[in-house]
Amino acid sequence: MADTITRPDLDPADGARGAAPAERVPTVIADRVDIVYRVNGTGAGRGSATAALNRILRRKKSEKAAGVRRVHAVRNVSFTAYRGEAIGLIGTNGSGKSTLLKAVAGLLPVENGHIYTDGQPSLLGVNAALMNDLTGERNVHLGGLAMGMTREQVRARYQEIVDFSGINEKGDFITLPMRTYSSGMAARLRFSIAAAKDHDVLLIDEALATGDRSFQKRSEDRIRELRKQAGTVFLVSHNNKSIRDTCERVLWLERGELRLDGPTEDVMKEYEKFTNGKK
């Protein structure tokens, strides 16, 4: 499925057409994107061999008859992100933020539309895969290599990553397996590994919500640095303060649709009106 297309040759003029000044370089273009999950085993005969066979045989004819439920998570979303921007993604639970981020990272196919990216976006989720049975130290090395850093680069940044994570502040935890870490410690290490590299497009899912205040502060500073190095940062968060402190533009998704896209304060005001009204 070639729904997500990486186009290093993206023509800046394409996305900058219109009001945008000529020097703005687009890094991510979402063009009328729909994302649909298919959930198996929701119909009669759930989980049985007959249901599985039905799914194979009747896939094209009727997903419903084969017990497949469709969840339309993102609906007709379009936007262009530019180099140097930090963009907040907000919306109530289940509005499609994480789904959209995964699609931008190329981890989910799109049903309709296209996502063009300049460079390889890196998704930094709270669930980013590190190996629980390996030590923090091994994970720093593997994580760095997985992001495309060389052994030398990882070695050179190793201490910086560990210091940034603060994992060793309370003892020598970096040489213990990750399964011995608290969820906050693990999330901090994930963020620190991902933030060690300069990314073209960095996608952060709720990372700032974990960790204590001082770690959040360090993370925010690092995001600002990444932006200066001309990357684009997307931040999914329910923490309105983090969004305000970090982003100058916000996309508000609700029920999979893009409600608003604009300067942080304008969008946040409308969003807060909406969420306060719901209480």
Ligand SMILES: Nc1ncnc2c1ncn2[C@@H]1O[C@H](COP(=O)(O)OP(=O)(O)OP(=O)(O)O)[C@@H](O)[C@H]1O
């Ligand atoms: N793996 C999946 N299979 C089926 N449906 C899913 C899956 N993941 C998410 N969904 C559905 O897609 C919709 C959007 O979910 P998503 O996780 O993108 O929302 P979100 O805005 O990130 O929510 P939250 O703020 O709670 O993290 C929801 O209706 C959710 O139930």
